[in-house]
Amino acid sequence: LNPHAVNLLAAHSKKDILEKPFSYFLPNLEPLTRQFNLASRANRTNGCLQLEAQIKRLDEQSIAVDLTVSSILYQNHQALLIIAKEVEQQKKKTRDQLVEHLNRYRLLARHATDIISKLLPSGEMTYISPACMQLLGYSPNEMTGQIIFKFVPPEDQEHLKAALQRLQSDEQSHTIRYRLIQKNQQSLWVETNFKAISNPPTGQVSEIVAVTRDISDRKQVEEFLRVSQQRYEELFNEAPVMYVTSYPKNGELYIKNCNRLFLETLGYSREEVLNQPMLKFYTEASARRCMEGGFQRALTGQFATEERELVKKDGSVIPALLRALPEFDAAGEVIGTRAMYVDISELKKAYQALQESEQRFRDLVETAPETIFSLDSRYGRFTSLNSSFEESTGWKREQWLGRPFIELIHPEDRELALQSYERLIKGLSLPPVELHIRCKDGHYIPCEVIAKLQKVEGRFVGILGFVRDMSFRKKAEKALRASEERFRALYEDNPSMYFTVDRQGKVLSVNKFGAAQLGYEPRELVGKSILDLYLPGDRDSVKQQIENCRKNPEKIFTWKFRKTRKDGSVVWVKETARTILETNDNPVIFIVCENITKRKLAEDRLRESEKRFRSFFENAPDIYLILTPSGIINDLNQRGLKHFGFARNDILNHPFIEFIHPEDVDTAQAALTKILATQQPPQSIEIRMVNKQGEYFWVNQEFSLICDEENHVKSIFVVSRDITENKRLHQELARAQRLETAGRM
Template identity: 25%
Template sequence: MKMTNILNQFLLMDPTRIFKLFTSAFNSLTDLIYIMEVRDEKISYLYANQSGLSVLSKDQTLIGKTFDEVFSTERAAFFKQHYLKAAHSKRIVTFEDEVVLPKGNKMISETVLTPIFDNEDIYIIAVVRDVTNRSKQISELQYSKSRLEENEQRLSSLVDYNEDAIFTFDLEGYFLEVNNAAEQITGYSNGELVGMNFSEIMSKKELETVNSRFQQTIEGDMARYETKIYQKDGHEVYLSVKNIPIIVDGTIKGVYGIAKEITSEKKALEEFHLVKSRFESFVRDSKDSIHIIDNEGKVQFINEAFTEIFGFTREEVIGRDFPTVPDWLKSETNNLYDEVLNGKTIQGIDVKRQQKSGELLDISLTLSPLYDEFGHVIGISGIGRDITEKKKSERELIGLKELLELVWNNTTDVIFMIDHYGAIVQANPTFEEMFDWKVEEIKQMSPPPINLEIQTKQLEGFLTRLREGEKFVNFETQRKRKDGTIIDVLATYRKIDKGNILAMATYKDVTDSRQIMNKLKESEERYRNLVEASPEALVVHSEGGITYINQAGLDLLKAKSPSQVIGNPVMDFVHPSDRKQVVQRIQQAINQGKKGETLEERFLTLDGDMIYAETASVPIQDHGKTSVLVMFRDITTKRRAEKAMRESEERFRIIAEHTLDMIRVLNPNGKVIYCSPSVENILGYPIRSLIGKSFFDLIHPDDVDDTKRNFENIFKTKEFYQIDFRSIHLDGHSIWLNSDFVPVISPEGEIEKIIVISGDITEKKRKEEKLAKMAFYDHLTGLPNRRLFLDRLQQAMYTTDRTGKLTALMVLDCDKFKAINDTFGHDIGDEVIKEFSRRIKLSLRKTDTLSRVGGDEFTIVLPELKNENEVVDVSKRILKVVREPMDIKGHSLSITTSIGVSLYPSQGNNTESLFKQADEALYKVKDGGGNTFSF
């Protein structure tokens, strides 16, 4: 109501006064205001505010003038065009113009023309605004748009002509854009790829890993990885891929993918591993002796055949002068070495060489120079074949030519001739009896049907060696009878090279003897290893004299060889004060005919040192006589430690007061009864505030349960243990501590207190967390790969060095896994591998590490073992759980596993020797049919 009254009063005002009010308001504006009259196409000024007059450099004399009177002809026509358009269209008209100000500056103006009609009269109100800044902004925006379009063209050129495949994905993994290289690598056209999900071209085995990397990228991290896809025609293509998040205004909108094809590199790497494997297999399985010496004639390597032929072990020759050259041939041999070191290869020369026993052998020797990457000769490799028997045979055959036909027709060995292509030209009657083939049926067939299909390369290999001049090829292999039966044969091929005949071959059927020898060897090896590897000292004595001692016994008595002990009276090693007790123990065991009670006794080493041992005696029959087997457990360290503990209280206090590590002493209830000064430096708490408090009060809540569980376990095992946990600092942050919990045992066998020694490993943990993000795991099973496994093995060995407990390395694989792959395909095979690894992992402790090193090959490290029996228990659990049938995609499959084991430090002092011992044990198991374990 109030506003209405104001308007009514305003309308009743004098028109002159109203006009003054409006003009006063217009003059206060910075915009230019003009009121124009349009009459008969003529436009004249009726009003202009002060801003409008100043821009035109005019005063009130402007009123009544037309555009022609104020502006140039060109400018007047420009204005007329727009004003008449507003008048004729009866609509608001807007246009921009450049105005020159009185001081010479230029202004970009925006003029809004509003037509007003009063009966026949037409008026136009013009409002002119300064839009110079806005115009500049528009110009800059247009310039930026031009630069953006130019950059887009550059980016498009980079993408279109890049030899690497470039993809753009949405957040769900669907292709949005691809370049030409992407079409060539995948085999799909642009139209086929756009809208397709990347999973449609992925290998199923790789999909989980690639999805994980894709998820990592859409969370904001760049990801690099290698993978495999299938081209449109089905071919496999290996790619090195980099995923980059597409971020717009801080939001991830999609993913760039850049892929480089690495198929050829992958194939080359696989070929390298294949060649390496074949070479290692050749060296390992060769029946010829192989050795390597350096420039100074020192032996660097020998294979097993060398030991078998000459009788020297690795320990006896490695790093020493070559031992098989007789003194009277050393000068001649040195001349040969000089020729080889100058780059010459000496092939197949016959030489005399000496066994460890002194017996001379005839050896066919080939010497070759070894080069480094710069082409310098750094050593000599030698391959020697024992041709002693061959030489002997040659001498014996002189003058016996007339007996050849008799031998040919009546020998129990197969004899036949082959041509240069391996085809059988002629064979003796035994050939037909052994293989059930008539010679005429298979004559000229290459390869002969007695060879297994997988032996094509083997056949071509030794034929090549014979063609190139090798005179003699001898090996054990398998052949096939006409009915398909496989037999083991000892094959010998001797080069003849007469006419179309390349060589004469002889086969000896060793199937039965091979099986018997394998069983005997396995049995003997099993019992021998069991006794020799026993951690307990074992001694057998009869009628007072020692007849046997194992390695642990030698170590206990500080003897270097059995000869220092065997044959000596057993009482020589008993402390005089305990000899009466020992005699009674022995007599009691013999009289009762069973194991006697365990007693503590004192003994003397070869050095005269006294040792304490717990002993038990068992009567046994040895070569028809009653002997006594004595088992010793060394407790010298325990006794000395108990004494040292009582004497070291003061030393402990001195060390604790000055060590950088924290030392806390707890009572059996876990209350703190002592703190070293370093506690205050590391955790920030005054020592007085901790005494009498629970040790667990300062442990991070997430680590309390695990720490308490280990603490309580001390009272069961009464043994040292080590654990990492987080402790809360006075200011609230967490500190990682590596802590050793050491129980202090009273003479009565009870825990008096527990010493906790803690070191700050916060920085180490940070590094470990960073390293954990790297690729240390197998893509199929999620298990640690070989690189991570070697680290775990090394850590276990360090723990053994510190604690004295054993570390076991287990090498295992799936028996006959290749048959599953060949029969059911690789997808089923992969599922079998995953189930196989899952079962094994369930059979292990949390502290054990299972690793997949490739294919069906796995390794396990078992740290901190008390004795060998724990390894036996784990092996039996694995064998049992693996044998249980597997239900894989509707197929019921049964597999077994073979396990080779080596122990640190008793069977190797580094990772290489441990792996070698475990591999050799695995080969023994495989040779025996698998499905068991061997040390």
């Protein structure tokens, strides 16, 4: 076949047609062959037949042709020579369709918002649509005949050249993203789809059609999403709590991602953790609680804060508080969970130390703020109750002495109370239990009960217990849990302070929690130097740390310093900082700040407590002071020394009011004056006292007189109970309510 036959049959080359059966192109070949044989016998020659037929092309289209068929001798074989001419009517129809398609193409190119252009393989533009004026500022005449690389930044030219080269090799179409230079010399991000147009006879690329679209808005959104994702990852990985995201599979949750603290705490590498079942890192008891409904509650959003035990790689166990929330996809479907684990090992140790210390508390029962009771080991009847029982319930202790304790318990809690009682009788240890106790007016108060068997020379003689009123704490915890459900965003849920600081050290932003921790509103801190928040003695060191952080982008720095609150009080903080780049390439220092004041105080108290508890008086749970009638400190217990931070010789023989907040001196002096004048103890007062470090703490004080045989006042006995935590809970409750109100607004 000749080249015209290749074009007629819509083929790219001869090899697409050779060796194909001719019946593919001429389905009615058999009748035509019989007609040709009859004509040959009639003419008694090689034969020549002329007729019209429909030929099927490779593109599945059929065209009408005039066929001339002759018999010839070809390479010593009898063969058919077929000459085909497209019917003139078909040619005209094809030309008309071509003109119509061309007109439509030009109309589309003229009105399209995308740039439509034609290029030679060398990159020369032979045509460009008017849309170039709107997107690039050039007219079509200014760009036609130019090489496209003239309008491409040097750093993107190799990328474009490679794309054009691939079109000339084996690819028919290719899409790339690059930048074009506008007439005002600004760069514009575009996406271009190149399509190669080949010359059918040769198969070589003759021209390239390009459709170019403006994607600058999309690139800005992508960059914004990239920075947002980077910030989220920073927050996720550097948070002072353990974060784990998971996905459900076969009835279990598998780890999808976790932060650095989780890996460091458990001692695993990331590869050892990802895509592993979460139960693998739980103790058997914790895993059982999860399988009994914990997973399902987390996926449905009904999961409350619970305690779990995590197993480290070396086999040791870490107690942790778990808070889990469902994670949703864009369609609102649950795809897994987000969990926060807080290591409470130190709190557990402190709590254990407190339990051990309670063995030393046996006397001064009447002055204790908790209800202290004893039961006989046979019938569970009260054998003693202190005065705190009367104050908290309204009953007279005489009304209950000799009566079973179970009658005082709420009906719904009696089964738990009896089980706990039986456990004690069997000699087993009993953890604290929560029970509701009936008051005289009929209402019930939630209490925490701690009890243990009393032994005398190895014999069980009764049960000793302590009852603490948890009404306020329960209300505060309930309000806080309700508030936490409304603030699930990672930034607001995290109990840490977050600052962003520029290269000069000025605060760019601070979260509400961080500002509140320092006694400020966020707007008061924005624009302020971060150094102003630190103690003067720490500022040079902080400045050096921030400078090191700025000079080492992407490197993480950690330090511990003291900050001053708005009211002048001092807090210890642990800060983790890292320099990140904003979208405009400006360096910003991201600081995660954790308040460790209570941890440091708790550590100091725990270290000092075992050294100072020596006598029955010294082991009291509250601060006990003995004053002279003139208000001079004559003695105090070890709890007092621990709170004040002074040595005994540094505090004895000093006026009591020297250790009271200036604003509360009048209140304390009035209480002392009243008890000396009336010899009747006043109602308890709440004042602030100061320790050696200049830090103030809240106490609830009760006064009593120590008189001689002639009823002359010898000393004043003061019981001071630290209520700083209750005050803090009250403040947090108020803050949570304010946040809730702001959220509704």
